[in-house]
Amino acid sequence: MSNLHGSYNQKIDYVFKIVLIGDSAVGKSQLLARFSRDEFNVDSKATIGVEFQTKTLDIDHKTVKAQVWDTAGQERYRAVTSAYYRGALGALLVYDITKRESFDHMARWLSELREHAGDSIVVMLIGNKSDLGSLRAVSTEDAKEFAQSQNVFFMETSALEATNVEPAFVSVLTEIYRIVSKKSLLPNEEHEKGDASLLKGTELAVNNELPRAGGTSSYRCCTTS
Template sequence: MSIIEDVKHDYKFKVVLLGEGAVGKSSLVMRYVKNKFTSRHLSTIQASFQTQKIQIDDDEVELNIWDTAGQEKYHALGPIYYRGSNGVLLIFDVTDQRSFEKVKMWVRELRATLGNSAVLMIVGNKIDMENERTVSRETAEEYAKTENAFYSETSAKENIGISTAFETLTEKMIEHNKENARNAPPIANRSIQLIDENERNSSIRTKKAKCC
């Protein structure tokens, strides 16, 4: 699996990051797309957009990544960004129990709005602060299973697990896309009747003769 340049994509997926403010959503995106990290917290205003091209086995994929604001005052804007998404990364801070509860709220909202149309991945960030952890990996994994979501852990600061999280999500989106294609109802068979032009003209002349 590798990041690639200038390719003809087989897939184009919309990915949205949701979560409480200051959990590291923007840091994850910047580390993944540009391999940059800053310890200075910069609040996202509404949303920002990044594009990344990757290759998963023989599939070439363009990820359109939306990083949304975590502040409560922007919560109502969430549906604008996650509607039509193929995958959602729900980020929480492993040292902040409240941010984990916020993820649960987002999961309920997404299931109510999107059903199972999008792949959900819950991500515990800031594992470099293990000694301050308040949400165990086992607890988060168990919750993810109950919601038919996937789970991963990362550290934007130490660049741990970020590529794995995005690539795993992409693999699951590809699988989901292929499964939907397999389960799509077949296009109804349509029959086309070919009419010989000479026979058609002969039939018209016969009808005219009968009228006379």
């Protein structure tokens, strides 16, 4: 069970970098705002360049700081890729359930992610804007099939209604923690650097479901390496 931790003075045991990727206007920044500050801005403007937010959680009695990076999805900002992905241990691959094109681009985004961050990065496919079900252009079944074929987690979210947002982030962070805690850990201060080598060459054997949070579950298949 993972609980939010509010103190600014506690010892940080781990710092895990997570990146948000996907097309522009799929709601990446809104997901970040909902997770980090429990906010939703209906007048949100497109992200220019890169920004990040942090949030501290308790996972298995350890204090974990999530450093979540968000960037614009427009092609003209793709030059930031290498630095953006460097040191990332997890990623949320976000599409808009009402825009089929944003889902069709997921394979390209995932390929780029794995090229820059490695195959061992923990990835969750996110179908955002589940509150707009009447406008749905991507079925849950199609998304599950893609997630299964690519061996990634899957969850549908609504940043507007705060549905599954925290469980999605917490699930990814918990899985990263599970992998890292099983390895020969580096000194705590080196975790602050977000060393990506922690996951390189790690075989990841997972159950079909992540731990349930708030009555929700996420989907994953198979074993990745």
